[in-house]
Amino acid sequence: MVDALREAHRVLLPGGAVVDVRPLTARIVVELVTPERAYWAAEGDAYGAAEDDASADAAAGHALSSGWFVSARNDRFDFEVYCDTAADLKTYAEMGRRMRDSKIPYDDLEKRRCELSASTGHAARLRCHRPKMLSVYRKPGP
Amino acid sequence: MSIVATELDPAGAEPRAILDAADFRDVRVLEAGAGDGRLTFRYAREAKWVVGIDSKEPEIRSAAGNCSSELRGHVRFLCASATALPFPGETFDIVLLANSL
Numbered sequence: 001m002v003d004a005l006r007e008a009h010r011v012l013l014p015g016g017a018v019v020d021v022r023p024l025t026a027r028i029v030v031e032l033v034t035p036e037r038a039y040w041a042a043e044g045d046a047y048g049a050a051e052d053d054a055s056a057d058a059a060a061g062h063a064l065s066s067g068w069f070v071s072a073r074n075d076r077f078d079f080e081v082y083c084d085t086a087a088d089l090k091t092y093a094e095m096g097r098r099m100r101d102s103k104i105p106y107d108d109l110e111k112r113r114c115e116l117s118a119s120t121g122h123a124a125r126l127r128c129h130r131p132k133m134l135s136v137y138r139k140p141g142p
Numbered sequence: 143m144s145i146v147a148t149e150l151d152p153a154g155a156e157p158r159a160i161l162d163a164a165d166f167r168d169v170r171v172l173e174a175g176a177g178d179g180r181l182t183f184r185y186a187r188e189a190k191w192v193v194g195i196d197s198k199e200p201e202i203r204s205a206a207g208n209c210s211s212e213l214r215g216h217v218r219f220l221c222a223s224a225t226a227l228p229f230p231g232e233t234f235d236i237v238l239l240a241n242s243l
Contacts, residue, residue, distance in 0.1 A: 001243055003225035004174065008237040011172060011229050017164050020239045021156065056243040077159045082149040092148050134159050 001059035009068040014141025018069060020060065021134045023079070023098060025050045029129045030089070030104060032113055033082075034122045042109055044093075044102035046130065060135065069137035081128040086110035089126050150180065157184035160238065169235035174224035175242025179205030182217060189236075191216040197223050 008018050028046045031038040063069050083089040086109040093099035109126065116124040151157075160166075160181075166188040176182050176194030178201050186192045194217065196202045205219045222228050224242055 007227045010231050011233050013232045016235045018237045084147045088147040
């Protein structure tokens with residue numbers, strides 16, 4: 001990770017910027033959504049890559065303390081994932097390490113999704129909120 | 143009726159946050175961790191040109207194949223590692239690390 005930042009520093013023009021975007025090690029919220037409204041449905045963990053996140057933070061800290069970059073900005077935003085069914089959400093979650101052990105109750109979610117679809121007459125979907133962090137590091141320059 | 147089973151960031155929060163964080167107009171961008179180009183295609187038209195790299199060759203091949211004719215002139219995808227970039231020094235205005243640090 002330090003090597004990636006060293007390389008970024010090398011190829012950047014003076015005054016250029018690294019924009020680092022990554023998911024946060026945080027709780028995720030899942031909602032059931034219809035065209036009319038959203039309903040809180042479950043929470044889960046996205047802690048499966050906590051060690052990687054700590055290493056990335058340490059690498060960024062090293063790049064800043066070495067004077068390669070100065071920190072210019074930190075923003076948090078919400079990355080939404082919509083799934084037609086709980087099985088689709090499970091497939092998505094199992095694609096990476098971060099949400100693989102999220103403890104999301106998929107069977108219960110699917111049961112509630114079907115019930116909501118039947119009661120509203122609309123195909124309810126699942127919306128997963130994944131918090132992400134965006135950081136900007138600027139290479140000192142003219 | 144939805145046409146896809148899973149939609150990532152349909153509201154465009156990620157490209158909006160990226161474009162808000164730095165001035166992408168007419169600049170040279172390197173995106174490390176470009177994957178299949180999903181994010182690249184959502185901001186690339188603002189930039190002068192973009193090089194997307196990823197160490198996973200099938201993903202990069204998919205990105206190149208999915209690139210629209212509109213973007214093809216100023217977006218290029220390469221299989222490369224972020225820790226050994228095949229570019230000379232001081233080439234880019236912005237390096238975007240997309241879930242890759």
